[in-house]
Amino acid sequence: MTMAAKAVERYRGPEYRRLLQAARRRLEGNGGTLEGSIGVGDPDEAERKALIGITGRPRTAGTLARAARVLEFLTTRPEDDAEITLAGLAAKITGHPKTLDHPAGLSTLVLRALAIRAGVPAPGTAEERRELWDRYEVVVDDLASRILVLNLPAEGEGLGEWLTAAARFGTPFQVTLHQLGTFAITLRAPVVHVCENPAVLRRAAAELGPDCPPLVCTEGRPSTAFHRLAGTAVHGGARLRYHGDFDWPGVDMAGAVARRYGAEPWRMTAADYLAGLANLGDLLEGDEHLRLTGRPVPAPWDPALGDSMREKGIAVYEEAVAEPLLADLGG
Incomplete structure (x- = not known):
């Protein structure tokens, strides 16, 4: 139960x-x-x-x-x-x-x-x-609320300089809500990709380095720091592309970011879900951690996604579909 x-x-x-x-x-x-x-x-x-x-x-x-x-x-x-x-x-x-x-x-x-x-x-x-x-x-604590970023250069003293320097070396950088509240920055990236799991960002840093386009990772449910940074990015003209886990919380978070920032779901269709499911192969046998639980959530951008997830009853986590995400970033 x-x-x-x-x-x-x-x-x-x-x-x-x-x-x-x-x-x-x-x-x-x-x-x-x-x-x-x-x-x-x-x-x-x-x-x-x-x-x-x-x-x-x-x-x-x-x-x-x-x-x-x-x-x-x-x-x-x-x-x-x-x-x-x-x-x-x-x-x-x-x-x-x-x-x-x-x-x-x-x-x-x-x-x-x-x-x-x-x-x-x-x-x-x-x-x-x-x-x-x-x-x-x-x-509660503006130092604990944070967002992980990769290659997100920014204008502005302090934080803007640190982000730009980190992007030059292609190294991940943790941004806290305290920093976002202390330093005014301007972001000029045309597209910012968003992922949910740090394993995806870690691979992007290792395999693409400074050539990876701007990528931020929520590390789970989007924090207040994420919302502050996302608002700054959109205000500067950026378009967000969001990818998350294929479970009900992941679909819910994708929908919330899409509504709030006009974000485009990134490889979050029924076809992407089924492809990820096929990649799991033998891992599906007897793994209760992959069973979908909780209340189903609609996916307005692709109603077939919710139907497929309900039919299969299996969660596909972001690490299992990292290859096509990295291919997009590398392309």
Whole structure:
């Protein structure tokens, strides 16, 4: 049973029934927004434990209302809205910059809800908390939010000079959100290729060196640093070409980057998926890691892609299709 299925099964118990009914009535009554709070009158012991299990500890109605306002802000703001710091978010919602710091109860409650919405486990370490906040473009640490780039020369003092020097030698370079906020740069590249896995960028650096066209790697889900750099590139006239994993999160990320920046999906068609599947060959036998899990996501640029992925039920990760990507970059 997948993690998502286990989560759904967990909340089928009778102790959650009244709470979920109250939540449904609230959502139906206010058009699906997260405004207001819900509760269960006269909870029995099982219901009380269930509520504590969701929130981590007993909560006051002030805490729950604040959490609802934080969630509404994060899940309804436009995709192209500027990032916000954790302290700025806390001050905006509660009037105090420290209320969302770990291990405050409000922080724990909001992160649990965001993890459920994203379909990931609740964060247990500082790095996992940073990554979850970053997924919603809330900046906890502008040094931890970064983007890996190869051959992306730029104009401007400091960062622009470093990027240009790195491109001259064809060496990968890590750019942090702190650098992007400190130094103003201008990018003039006509096309910037984007990949998801650093293994692709590493091979491009090794095999193509300074001759590789501009390439950036998200290293998983695009970070706030990626969004800042991508916006700068598009503003300078660049066209983005995006490639990611052939799994449902990968398709979801490709669609989000396409919507936000007008990016062109790069070798992300049904034909590319099936070719990658054929290349896996015997690796498919008994490898549960390659089974597609999670909610299917449409691919508007090629509806046949989603159909093929649902039919085959197999994920094709970027490393397995690196050859045609490198051929494009080398061409």
